[in-house]
Amino acid sequence: QLQLQESGPGLVKPSETLSLTCTVSGGSISSSSYYWGWIRQPPGQGLEWIGSIYYSGSTYYNPSLKSRATISVDTSKNQFSLKLSSVTAADTAVYYCARQRRQLVPNWFDPWGQGTLVTVSS
Amino acid sequence: QSVLTQPPSVSGAPGQRVTISCTGSSSNIGAGYDVHWYHQLPGTAPKLLIYGDSNRPSGVPDRLSGSKSGASASLAITGLQAEDEADYYCQSYDSSLSGSVFGGGTKLTVL
Numbered sequence: 001q002l003q004l005q006e007s008g009p010g011l012v013k014p015s016e017t018l019s020l021t022c023t024v025s026g027g028s029i030s031s032s033s034y035y036w037g038w039i040r041q042p043p044g045q046g047l048e049w050i051g052s053i054y055y056s057g058s059t060y061y062n063p064s065l066k067s068r069a070t071i072s073v074d075t076s077k078n079q080f081s082l083k084l085s086s087v088t089a090a091d092t093a094v095y096y097c098a099r100q101r102r103q104l105v106p107n108w109f110d111p112w113g114q115g116t117l118v119t120v121s122s
Numbered sequence: 123q124s125v126l127t128q129p130p131s132v133s134g135a136p137g138q139r140v141t142i143s144c145t146g147s148s149s150n151i152g153a154g155y156d157v158h159w160y161h162q163l164p165g166t167a168p169k170l171l172i173y174g175d176s177n178r179p180s181g182v183p184d185r186l187s188g189s190k191s192g193a194s195a196s197l198a199i200t201g202l203q204a205e206d207e208a209d210y211y212c213q214s215y216d217s218s219l220s221g222s223v224f225g226g227g228t229k230l231t232v233l
Contacts, residue, residue, distance in 0.1 A: 037222070046124060046227040047160075047168065047211055062221055096167055105215040106222055108158040110170040110179065 002027040004097050004113035012091075012120050018084040022097030022113060029078045030055040035100040036080045037109060038071060040093040048093075052100050053080055060106070087120045094118075125150060126212050126225035133231040134202045142228045144195045144212030150223060152193030155215040159188055159197045161208040162227075168211060172197060199230075207232045 008020035022036070029036060037052035051061035053071045061069050065084070073080040084091060094117050098109035127145040134140040144157060151157055157175050160168035170179055172188035175195065185201045195214075199206055212225040 039224075047213075047224040049213075049222040049224060052222070060221055063219055100222070101173070105155060107156055107215070108170055108173040108213065109160075109168075109222075110173070112167040112169070115167050 002099065002111055004099065004111060006095060006097050006113045006116040008116060008118070010117060010119060012087055012118060013122050014088055014120055015086055018087050018091060018118055018120070019081065020095055020097075020116065020118070021079050021081045024078045024080075024099075029073065029080065030075050033102055035102050035106050036073065037098050037100045037106075038069075038082045039096045039098060039109065039112075040091075041096070041115075042090075042093040050082065050084075050095075052106055054102070089120050092118065092120045124226035125216055125219070125223040126214060128210075128212060128225040128228045130226070131229045131231065133233055135233045136202055136204065138202045139198060139200045140202060140230065141199075142197045142210050142212075142230070144197070144214075144225050146193050146195075146214060146216075146223075148193065149218040150193075150214045150216040151190065151195055153217055155217075157188065157190055157195035158213045159186075160211045160213065161206075162211065163208050171210075202232055204232050206230060 035052040038050040053059045070083045094115040096115045098112040101107040159172040162168045175190045176188040216223045
């Protein structure tokens with residue numbers, strides 16, 4: 001059974017870079033059928049897709065975050081990572097990683113990691 | 123402001139049927155892109171309920187069904203149960219944004 005687990009600092013200072021890693025277990029990240037994505041949820045709010053990556057390294061991002069977000073993949077470790085630069089309090093959220101079905105267009109997310117709360121505060 | 127519009131809340135009594143709508147535009151649902159539905163219990167990660175407009179993953183009861191018409195989609199839940207109380211989100215692809223989009227979420231309350 002495929003599982004995803006987010007890891008990284010729970011507290012980041014304003015203007016610094018948020019860094020998270022998602023470790024995939026129970027399956028290979030190098031599958032031609034899937035992308036690997038990051039989604040976030042500010043406290044009490046809805047879901048926002050951040051971006052997704054294919055195992056080859058090709059990426060696509062939410063235009064509203066594209067200038068600050070970088071997603072990378074390490075197939076040797078079965079991991080993919082998110083870096084979000086110049087963070088502000090508005091970036092405080094639970095960050096989820098998830099597998100995304102790859103078809104003619106990127107499709108549904110399943111499964112999801114349990115999520116990790118990142119707070120931006122000095 | 124979400125690209126996909128959902129009602130903030132819906133409610134129903136146990137045993138009743140409720141529907142949750144998801145309204146998009148010509149660059150997402152109206153363009154024929156698939157709609158997917160998730161539910162989220164408090165403090166937990168979203169879980170896939172419906173994919174490809176109307177398909178249920180293994181383990182999702184047939185009380186839940188999805189449909190799509192034009193630029194809108196709906197999730198229907200029949201035989202409402204207390205365990206259905208959760209937040210529900212729709213998701214699709216948007217060609218203008220070249221990416222995935224979510225609805226703002228709907229809180230389902232079982233009376």
